Amino acid sequence: MPLQAVESQRLYRQIAEQLRGLITAGEFATGSRLPAERDLARQLGVSRPSVREALIALEVEGWVEVRVGSGVYIRPQVQGNGHARPSSGHAAGPAEWGPLELMRARELVEGEVAALAARHARKAQIATMAGALERMQEDADAGVVPREGDELFHEAIAQACGNEVLRDTVVGYWQARSGPLFARMSDHFENPPSWNAALVEHQAVLDAIREHDAQAARAAMHHHLQRAYTRYSASWRRANSS
Template identity: 60%
Template sequence: MPVQSIEPQRLYRQIAEQLRALIAQGEFDTGARLPAERDLARQFGVSRPSVREALIALEVEGWVEVRTGSGVYVQDRSHRKAAPVAAHEWGPLELIRARRVVEGETAALAATLGRRKHVDAMTQAIAQMRELADQNIMPLEGDRAFHLAIVEACDNAVLAETVQGFWDSRKGPIFSRLGGHFETVPSWRAAIVEHEAVRDAIAARDATAARAAMHDHMDKAHQRFSASWRRARRTA
């Protein structure tokens, strides 16, 4: 399979461009299954998460279809007109890693600077998440409210806008499609427990524990989105 070396910048876009070109050139016929993620990662010399982001981008654009438990298949594009993914869209897994760095520190700051009203806002957000999860609804708004309550305790407009921008980036087509494959009510219930650990550490004014709890939450979120396709379950 002819591939070129990848430069470490917007990796998922570069990988997607090469795969798109290979498909267009007939390297993979319509209906053909692409090589496994691990094989593509080895051939491109990149990580599996970067390959996954590229495959999701191609699925959004209509080049491939991810069939849970089976593989990734080339689509017939003769009658398809899907818009390309915006050049500025961040890769979801890369975004989670960036959030780990920033939000670990906002959690620690919140433990130091936060007041009762901020902890109450976190508790209300968790309750909203649990209520929606009990109705088999993805509790996205509660999740957003939780992370914003943490950064609001830091009393820093730059951090607040940064965290809000991070979270709102998950509304993009790549993150939304990835969530469609890997986010389920059980996975959200696990995330709620992780949110409670962050809230409890902040309420206890333990900055070290708050940072560690947020790091743990982001690490587990990354693991959930990096799980085997065979373990993925589409949300209803």
């Protein structure tokens, strides 16, 4: 396959542009299945998560269809206006951040934010975190994806850390989650079991902050975001043939 190794800047976008070009050139026929994620990663010289994000971008733009348990297939191409315009490759804003890369950044930053919150959180701030967690539980029990409560929980921790730059950074992460790439990935991989696991992980973070145990709060937040990353990655491997 005529694929080329890509540079690291906005990696998933570069991969998507290569694959889009091959589709346009007829290298992949309509209805055909793309090579497995691991094969694409090997040929491109990149990580599997980067390939995964590129495929999600192509799905959002209408170039491919992801069939869970089967693979990624080329959709019919409509001449002229059948697809969203691809990114220009410049000035990536939060909505274009790769979801898995974003989660890795959150792990690094929010672990320290949780540790600071454990040191500085006041009773009222801890009560706000607890209220957000209760809202998450109520939504999950009602069969509603508890994204709003999830956001409120993490923002309450950031508010309690005592550093406005870190608070704004965490808010920016959540603004990025509203982008189409993260929304589509969430559609694929979020489900009741994943949210039940996340609720347990959130409770561990809250318990550590309530005890003002900075080390435990950092570890609990790291564990939560590592597990979230793994849930997304593991689900995609099942869907796109490992």
